Amino acid sequence: MPDALSALRSSADRLTGLVSPLGDDAVASRAHPTEWTIADVVSHLGSGAVIGQRRLEDALAGAETPDDFNQAVWDEWNAKSPRAKASDGLAAINAYVSRLESVTPADRARFKSRMGPFELDWDALLGLRLNEQLLHEWDVAVALDPAATLAADGTELVIDNLDLITRFTARPHGEPRTITIATTAPERSFAVNVEPAGVGFAAAEPAARPDLSMPAEAFIRLAYGRLDPGHTPDAVTGDPAVLDQLRAVFPGP
Numbered sequence: 001m002p003d004a005l006s007a008l009r010s011s012a013d014r015l016t017g018l019v020s021p022l023g024d025d026a027v028a029s030r031a032h033p034t035e036w037t038i039a040d041v042v043s044h045l046g047s048g049a050v051i052g053q054r055r056l057e058d059a060l061a062g063a064e065t066p067d068d069f070n071q072a073v074w075d076e077w078n079a080k081s082p083r084a085k086a087s088d089g090l091a092a093i094n095a096y097v098s099r100l101e102s103v104t105p106a107d108r109a110r111f112k113s114r115m116g117p118f119e120l121d122w123d124a125l126l127g128l129r130l131n132e133q134l135l136h137e138w139d140v141a142v143a144l145d146p147a148a149t150l151a152a153d154g155t156e157l158v159i160d161n162l163d164l165i166t167r168f169t170a171r172p173h174g175e176p177r178t179i180t181i182a183t184t185a186p187e188r189s190f191a192v193n194v195e196p197a198g199v200g201f202a203a204a205e206p207a208a209r210p211d212l213s214m215p216a217e218a219f220i221r222l223a224y225g226r227l228d229p230g231h232t233p234d235a236v237t238g239d240p241a242v243l244d245q246l247r248a249v250f251p252g253p
Helices: 004-019 038-061 069-078 082-102 105-110 122-144 152-158 163-169 216-223 240-249
Strands: 113-115 118-120 177-184 188-195 198-203 212-215
Touching (some): 038 122, 069 082, 118 122, 163 198, 177 240, 188 216
16 A cells, blocks of 8 residues: 555656646646646645645744645735646645655654644654545546546545545435445545534445445545536446435535
């Protein structure tokens, strides 16, 4: 199984390969979701990389990142042209991965950083970044190839790192029920418990007859609100009404 840092590097390389050859009109064309252009997606990842690298440096130095730093970065990047968003975004994404690769084992072991109510260690930092980068890589890839799927190396890791996103984005919808899901490549089993007061999500023992079966990459996209009917592979099987319910339960971040 790949590690998160090598999967991040591979994702950055793939994204660079996808976006670098594009002309000005192409980077200004629609990505997924449709309210964002390809340049917007890369800019989002690039500005996040700038923020992430600053927070990394501050955490290693024992310093606090200024409260207004994020907004200053977003303001700067929002003002860029589509071409600059794309080119500067790729540069920032790759620079951040390179900096992560350069962190020594000793610094990785002592790394701690706060994100809202959470304290992140090294593995959590990489995991959160990989989740975000893998999904946004797909947002670009699917705009260029409607049959694109999440990359296998990232899928192997992200499938076991869905708790945080489901905890914060899932919304109760439809009749209360427990929905069982089986995935392939890799094989996993999950249970989604939909109740009026909230949604529970957890790994589960394999069900004899799961409600839904699908590739792991498709389930990740479902959890992130990216399994609309137009981007649902034939390998997704089960009750269509249950699938529609989960699409509403998981609207995405």
